[in-house]
Structure formats: C-alpha cells, structure tokens
Amino acid sequence: MNQRKYTNSVQELIRNLEGVFSNQGNASASYSKEALISRIDDVIFKQRGDWISSQQTLTPLEELELTDELGLYLQEQKHEYVRYRIFEALFSMARETALEYRRDILSKLVSLAIVSKSSATLECAALWMKSTEKSHVVHLVLSLVTDYCVLQQNGASDLKACIDFSPRFCCIFLIALTSHYTMMSSEKCKEVGIIVDDLKDWPCLRLLDIVQHWLLKDPAICYCTATQMDKLWRTVIKATHSLPDSLSLTPLDGLASWCVKTPFAPMSLLAPVITTEECAENLTYSDLHSRMHYGFLKVLLASKPALKAIAKGSVLGNPDLQLWSKQQAHALVGDLMSLCNHSDATPLSGSADELAVDRFSQISQIAMSMRVLNCTKDQFQSLSDPLPKTRLLEIVAYGPNRRSSIDETPMEISTNY
C-alpha cells in the first residue's frame, strides 16, 4: 500500500538526517548533509524543483499523516539539538525550493502540535519563529489564528493551554501578534478617505481574550525568551541575529502600544461579546482590554528576573539590551498623537483620548519605576509634552506637587506668583 511506502521513506530519510546531525564531523556517515537536504523536497514534500512535473503532490490525507508523524518524531527525539536541526532542515525558509508548500505544512504541523499539546514541536517552532524572517512568521501566526480563533468555536482554549507546556512559544506568538496587529487603522483613516480593511490591523475578540489570559496567568511569560535563554537558542539566535526583519526579543513594546491604542478600536469590534471558560458573563472588547491592561501592568512589575538576566549578560551577551527603549516609547507617543481626536486640547473625561493617555501614563510610570524604561524625569516630560494633558499624565510627568494645568485659573496663577 502507498501508505507504507510513503511513511517508510519519510522515516528512512529522517533517520538518515538524524544520523548526520547526531555525529557531526564523523565522516563515516553514508550520506552527506547537503545531499540529504536536497532529497527532502523530493521525498517528503514530493515537490520537484521543476514545477512542470508538479502534479505529484501529497494528498490531504498524506499531509495529515506527514504532520502527525513529524510531530510524533519530534516528541520522541530527546536530543534537543538534533531535534531542532531536523526541524530546521525541513522548514528552513532560507531554502527557496517548495517554500510555500513547506510553510503550509509547517502551519499544519504547529496547529496539530497545539491541539495535541506537543511541547517539543512548539519549542522548535518558537525558535524557528525567532530566527526566521517576519513575513513567514506572520503567515504562520495568521494561519494559527484562523484555525483556532476564527474557524474553531472553542479553539481558543487549546491556544490558551499552550502556556502550560511551551511558554516560549506563547511569548514569540505574542511578539508576532503585536508586530502584525498594529491597531493603527481607525475611524480617522476612514475620514481621510483611505479605504482600508479596518479589521485587518486589529486582533479579533478571541485573540485578545487569549492574550489577556496568558498575561494574567503568568506575567513572566513575556520574559521567558530572555530568562530561559539556553545554549541552543543562544547559538541559533546569534547565527541569525543579523537577519534584517526578525522579531524583537520581548513583546513589551507591542503590548504597551496595544494597551494604549485599544480605546480607539473601530465600532464594529466593540459591539460583539464572547464568553470565556473562566468568566461566565459576556465580555466585550473593552472588558478584555482592561483585563489585558491590568495583565500588562503585572507583566511590568514582574520584570526583575529578566532585567537581572540581561545585566548578567546571559541574554545574547548584551547587558545594554533595552526591554522597552526610549525610541519605542517615542514612536508610541507619535502614534497616539495621530490617533487622538484633539491632540492639543484637554481631552474630555471618559473619552477614548483620556483613557489612552491615562493608560500610557500608568504604563510609563511603572516601566520607569521598574527600570524597564530607562528614562529620566526630564526626558519623560519632553517625551509626553505633545500629548493631550490629563491629570494622571501631569502627575506622572511632574509629580503630584505641580499644580495641574487643568485646574488652573487666572486667580490662582496670580496667587502662585
């Protein structure tokens, strides 16, 4: 039967690869590394280099078998290094041949790993995501989002559960999410007349639910890439560090901007509600947003171990690594200004502007006090100066003693003098 033949040939090839990777430098290996890799496309993915004969592809069933088998193999392979090398051999995006098809198979593999709670596969995937070009990562992430947040009614729980067996995957997943969903297209863009799919840059309700769940469950998740930097990761990331368009180390910047920008969510997102397992009542977008904000503040508070690890130089050997840099904060202020309806005036109380500025103030304050954001008082004052002034921002920037410009009256000015 075909089934046997195909699985056997896949197994054989993987075994050969395993042999090559496990005794590197041993000349007795019957196959050279390059020869084996070049056979991968042909044997495993059945994609020939010449696309004229591309009729020979895997049936959906064979695809399923392949992913299942790969998942099982990765799980059984105890040697972390070999496991990742084989994973990379199969799915390296640096190899051009059958690239799209391999990426699709990868998406399926990761998707299956999530549902079957295969931490080995997810760890490999996490490292792959960190060391691969952003566009491929986003593709993978979006396909996972489609699978678990769009198509499956209760797929979110599978994703939520990932935090239990692969926090690093969750962390990278968060980084990719926040870098893709920039939350920049709002009602404002529409007014200008630029026609954009206004939901394209906004995460869906379920996704937000997952994010807030992860943040609240384990605030340290955001730092696990930094704190759990082992030898394999360090090697691989250092090798691909020069990659022009890769993901950042932590999701702090992205999450901060999510928290700040969510008040400007388009109307179509605000209306629907979802129920989650933990909370019986219906949750709206803003409810989830508040939870996420709360979670993020907790994340900031839990930054100590990560900062320590960086200071020790164990993270990529760079003690000056910034978790949330001043440039990033600057960019966020710029985005915020473009999103605010009245950037110079004092925002109305209860408006989206006020909420956004307030959240920015809170985040900045904690970040500064936790030394996540390395910024002096003066620097912050000039940073926040262009923003609409709220009471909270005044307090954060100038301290509680300075009289608020909001309360100022001419009389009081004169007495102040």
Place this chain on the structure above:
Amino acid sequence: MPVSSNPIVDGTMKTKQSHTTSKLGPQQMVHWFVASSYASGSFTEERVRNSVALLHRVPAARNAVLHRFTMLFEDAVRSHLDHIEFQSTAPGISPEIASSLELVVNTLFELLEQSGKAWATILCNWSVEALGQVSSCSKQRQTVPPPGNLGHLLSFWLNVVPMRMLLDVYRTCLKILIENSPQSCVDSLLKASASHSPHFDWVVADVGSAFPNAIVERVLYTGFSKFCKLRWTPMSLQPSASITMNENEQTILTSVTRVLEHLFLFHPSKVCNKIVDMFKTPPSGKSSSHIKVTLYLMNLFSVSPVLLPATTEMFVDLIDATRLNNLYKQFQKLNRSPEEIANLSSLVVHLVCKSSSGSAKLISFLLATTCSKPTGKLQGMDKGVCSVFSKIVSLLMDDLKHMALKEKNETSNVFTEISANYEEYCNNLLISCSTSRKTWWYDLLLVICFYKSYANSVLSYILTEANTHSHLEIFLQFYNDVAPVTPDLLDSVLQKSFQSLPKLSTDKALSLLTNINSLCAWDEAKVPSEGFKTRLIKKLLLVIDDIVLMVCKLPIKKHCAKLCVDILYQIMSTTSTCDLGLGTRLLPLTQSLVYYFYYLLHTGHKNNDAAMQSCHRVLVQLTQTPETFSVVCRLLLEASVTQEDNSVLFGKRIEPELDENEMSEIQAGRKVNLLALHQKAKAKSIFKSSLSNGFVPVSVEAGRIGVGPKKKKKCPISQESQSSNNECLSLLLYRCSCKTSGNINLNSFTIPDVRQTFDSDKLLHLADCIISTITVSSPQLATTITLDGDTEWPSCNTRKLTIERDLQIFYFLDEHPFVWQLLFLIAHNHCAFNKVSSIIRSCMSVLLSHYESDRYQTPLPETSLHYQVATKVMQLLGKGKLVPEPLCFVGQFFHQISPFEVSVLLTTVWNFIKEHPSDAEQSSENQREFKLENINLQPFLTVVHHVLHANITNLGYLFSTYMVTK
C-alpha cells in the same frame, strides 16, 4: 514511529473503536482517521461521525477530512449512477451512506451558520472542487448526458441528491462570500472551470443563473486583476499568492471567457452590460486603469467568438474623443515600446476581423477616427490617436484583403456585415476629399469585392453614383483592380446595372446612363484604360436588349431614352452588323427607335435638336445595308400612317372645322336644322362669288342627311410644326438613303440632290415601302384595284373607273406632304419611280378630271392645291424619266393658261407615258436615255405649240423651248 502501530485494521476493532473515539485525544483521533481512510470497505456512519468530530477538534486535519468528504460524495454519486445504469444489480445509495451524507451536509451548514465568514472561503473552494471532481469522474458514464447539452446535463445533476447537496453548500458559501468579501469569491470557480471543463460547465451555468450579476462581475474583475499582475508587474515583484505557478495570461483569459460564455447563454444582456460597465468605470482609481481594462477586454474578446459580436455595437456607441484621448495618454504613460503598439494594432485588427454583427459600424468608426477633422462625438481628438488609428486601419485593410482572398468560400461574418453597407462606402469613396481616406474606402470596397460576388454590385453602384470625370477614373481603377480576380466582371456589372435601372430614380438612371455613355466615348489618349472601352462596348452588346427596352419606356424616362440611343449609337458605330445579331434584333430595335422618333416629334422636337440628331444618327447607322433600310423604312412609314396620332403630325385632318355658332349649337345639344344651314351657306356663297345665283347645291355626306352639311376637317397641329415634322421625316429618309460611308457627321453633312448620292437599292426599297404604306393607310386604298406593280398606264378615258381610288390617293398625298419629298427622292432611280408611277397616275387622273370640269377661262391661282400638285407631278415625271425634255417642262406655265388648256396638256403627257412605257427590265443603275429610244416627240409637242399659240402674248418667250431640234 507510531503510526504503523495503530491497531485499526480489522473490522471488529473498528466498531469497538468507534464508540470510544469521542473520548480520545486529538492525536489518537488523527491516527484513527488516517487508519480508517486506508482501511478497506465503504464509508460507515461511524467513520463519518468520527471524521466530523475530527473536523471540529483538530484544525490541522481540516483538509484531509474535507477530502474524505469528497470521496464520500463521489462514492454516493457512483452508486447512484450504478443504480440508474444497472437497475437490478446495483442497490443505489445505501441508507447508511445517505445518512452519512446528511450528517456531513448538516455539519457543514452548521459551521457556516456559526461562523459563516470564516468557513465560507474554505468550504467554497472545497465544494466547487468537489463538484468539479465528481463531474469529471462521471464523464464516462453512459447515463450522464454529453456536456454539449447543457440544459439536459444541468437537470440531470440536479436530480442526483449528493450533487444537489454539494451544490447547495456551494451556493450558500457563495452567497455569504458575495455579501462579505466579493473580491475572491470566484477564484475557485474559475480554477475549477479551467481544470474540469466542459463537464463542469453545468455548475457555472447553475451558479451563474443564481447570482448572475455578482458572478459576472467577479469573474470579470478577478480575471482583470490577475491579468494586470501578470502583465504589468515586473517578474521579480510578482506576488505569488493570487497567481499559481501554471497560470498565464492565456489560461486566465480562457477560463474567464469560458465562464462568461456560459453565463451569456442565459443572461446575455447582463453579461454585456457588465462588460460595458467595466469599461465605463474601470476598477480602482489609478490613472492607467482605463487602458488596462481596455487591453484586458480586448484580449478577452480575442479568445471569445461569442462575447465580441454581442458587445461590439455597445462599445462603438460608447467611444468618443475624450475617451480615446484619455486612453491614448494612459497608453503612453505605460511607456510602451513600438512593438507594443504594433501588437495592440494587430490585436485590434484581429478583433475587427473576428467581429460579426456591428463590425460594419466598427469599421466605419475606425475610418471616422482617421479623419483629419473629425466631427460629432469624435471632435477634438488627439493627433496621436489619429495617427495610431491610421496605422491600425492600414493594417486592417491589408489583413482583410488577405482574409478575403484566402477565405473566398468560407462564410465569415465580418464580410457579410460590411458587404451589406457597400453603398455607404461607395458614397464615401466618391465624396471623400482626403486621399488617404479615399484609399481606405477603396480598399474596403476591394475587400468586399474580393470576398464575394459583390464586385458587380459595387461597380454598378459606383457607376450609378459617379458624376464627375474623376469618379469615372476611380471606377476604371477599381475595375482594373478587381477584374483579375473576378471572371466576367464587366459582364455582370452591366447586367446588374441594367437590371437595377428600372428601379432607380430618374436622376440616378440618368447618371448611370451618362456614365456608361461617357465611358463608351472615353478618350483613351487622356486616361489609359487598357482597352477598357472596346471591352465595354463588346459587353454592352450583351445588354443591348435592355437598352432597347429602355428606349421604349419613354414617358417615364424620357432623358434616359436619349442616352440609351446614344449608347446604341456607340455600340453600333463600333460593332459589325454581324456581331449586333441584327437577324433577331433588328425588328425590336427598329420598333423602339421608330417609337422614339415619333415620340420626339410628338414632343415638338425639331430637326436640329440634340435628341433628334442622335435619333437620326442611330437610325442612319442602322440603315447601313439596303435590307435593314427596307425594314426601318417600312416601319417608319407605316407608323406614320397607321397610327392616327402619328399621321396627325403631318397634317391629317381629323377634327371637324367648326365656326363659333356651330360649336355653341353642338355644345347646347341642339339638333341641326338642314334648311337653316343651307340658307346660311347660300348667304355666304353670295358674298364669296357674285357669279353664282339661285340655288347653290350643298354637298351632303352620304348617310348624314338630316345631320348637316359635310363638315370640313382640319388638322389639330399648327401649320408650322406640320411642315417641320414633314421635313424631319423626309430628311431622315434622305439621310438613310444615302450611300453608306463610314462615320456620319450629321451637322456638317449636306445632301446634294444628285443621283450619285443615293443608293439605288435603297430607293427601290423605299418605293416598295411607299406603296405598301399607302396600301395600309386605309382599307379603301388596299382593296381597290391595286397599287402593287400596276405600272401600265391605261387609256386616258378609262380613268373614270378608278376615280374613287384616285381621289383617295390624291387626298392622302395632301395630308401626308412628306410623301412628295420621298417621291422626289425616289425619282432619282427611274426603276423605283416606275414602281410608284401609279401614285402619279392617280394624281394625274384627279387633276385631269378637275381641270376638264372647270368652266372658267381664267387660270387657277398659284395657291390652289390642284395647281401645286400639277406642277409637282410634272417635275416628278421629268425627274423620274417618264417624260422627256422638253415635254416635262409644261408645268412651268400652268398658272398662265386656262384650266382646259391644262387638261389638254396633261392628257398629252398621259398619252405619251401610255405610249412610251418605261422598260421594266432596265437596270436601275443606268439612267433612262430617251435619245436612245428614238421617240418621235413631234405629235405631242404640237399640242404644246397650240397652247402656246393661244396664249402667245404671255408665253411667246417659251416657244423656243419646245422646238425639237433634230
């Protein structure tokens, strides 16, 4: 590797397993699914249920599960078809499969209901692919109708339950997609249609009629975006997501066309409108989108023989100067190389060649664009556009010519279409002032002529419409171009022209004939036409009967007749009598010409009118030989007497001459009182002549007693025109009687009245004709003793017996004065004159009776009829050599002698003729020589001498004349 270790291969395990799958983890579910897929045996409900569970639980297995569902549907359809084909042996769809199907479909609908937007795309792709696959798999089955019969196929598949289920799923998905994200909804449809056509076409048809507008629009626009990406995105930047590897321009266009053509069958107007809408409002506001859409549509049409003709006219109506200018600008912005323009041009040409209905309009439009000063909706067109179109048009013409020559026998729509408009093109060709445009119209007409038997229509149309010399030059050029490829062209052109002639308006007919005429008279020295003239005349011979017929259609086409006569002259003057086929044609030809001649006389034409001249000319040409002369002459003369309205022309008196009283009385219907009339006449005669006293007899016409006195009659024609008519007829006959001498120029040709001028044979025929003419003129003349050959003069006294007939002849001559002229003509040949001597005899008989009975001594006045006739008779007798000199001169003094003396002289002449008859056997060639006959004139001259004696005072000077010198 654990897959192989999965324990589900034999049946017992399966059932056991099936109960527990719901409690299994996802990975086990996957294993179970994989194993069951490879396991033998058909689908069980358990397996399907587990598959559904897997679909819900493991997203990664989605494709595999859906693929499995496809197999399920295929299986169901197969057993259904088996059941239809082999009723008894195949059980059909088992209940288990039926319920499985239901389960699957319900699941899918559930998914669509829960999160439609997300699932619709996936299920849409899946269902359409499944439909295609199942359709393709079943194509070999006998029960499935052939793909050609779309309606049948559609109704067949809709009756197959699993297929209907699939189609329902697809339709639901499509509906959701059209509502939410219409951009990509038909991608899968196009793909499936491309890979499974024609067995998949029924799906397209069905879906198309369910959502015609959306499908048409999407198919068009999806094709467009792919087309744009392929064509205008550099290779390196091509986004690979929307275009699969093996798609190229051609496959995209073909699949779009295929779908559109199917939809066109059921919704022609919707498809056309969408296409036109797309052109009107191109998608996306980019600057160059308009030209892109245009190029896309043009490419689309180039692969679709159905859509092109349906929309051609709509597009032609739509295009105007601004649009063209805009397109041109955009095209230039695309920064295309010259080859690209050449490609575009050849594409346009290709399209025009392929278009059918509306192609004429399209071509006219193209030609209009090349106009240097466009009008109407093309006003303000850019010069560049104009030049591009010029190139296109010249290319088009070349192509059309090639096509026309190549596909001579095939039916090609573009030709039929443009052929119908050849008249318009001809007009344009003749009217157009620009040389280049002229060339194009010319080429277009050439194409029409090359293609079909339109050459004759075109040429005859040009011939009809031409009205300047240069038009005729065009005609000649055109003829020379077309003649080599069209056999017997001139022949058919002329036939066509003359067939159409009766239907044409007078102006057109005139111009046609004028043109033919001027072509006949074409000056080859000025414009060389390679012997066209001779050929034309040769060919005109074939239609000579038509021309003759035209001459007869006088009252309607009077001017045409003249031209026809001219043409006839051209023919006759350059063709031998033999070629003319006069044997059969002479009679009708002559009849027509004679008819025409009298028509001219009736309408008051004179001798020197152009029409009359040409009529004379052609008749003279016709009477080259004595035989033809005899026919012409006979017809001409008989027509003058047998038809009353003709004889009136020469002075026949038919109307009663009434004075005013009588008129009024007759008008009042009062009876005529014979006595009163008598008295009135008497009173009149008293005034007239004082000599008459007492009773004056009034001659009463026989059978009219009680009606009134015998009425004098008069001729309704004025005296002037009478004489002109007489002159005209006699001049014609004079001319005809002349000896044949090549070309005749009527104007400079004066006929000397000498014997040598005339052909003696013709004169003999003329004499015969005159006799027979008189014979047929009235029954009395025909029946009385004879006029034929009775040339013997009886004794003078016996004339009393024939006086009745003689009188009739006398009056006949009076009413037809031209006969006198003819008699003078005949007198040149004495043999001929001998034949008509009976006429002279009758006249003399009447004269004798008249002069004998006159009792007065005074001579008759010179104005009297009898005197005039007497002198004419004497002149004739002298000229015709019946009476020798000087006896024939006696007529000179009739007016100076008494009537009785005249009668004596006439009797003497009579007696001379009686005693010296002309020798009938003498050759007509030689003149009669009295000197040779040894005639003793003395006894006759003695009588003359006596008369001279009696009137010696007046006539003494004449005496010497009548002395015979021996």
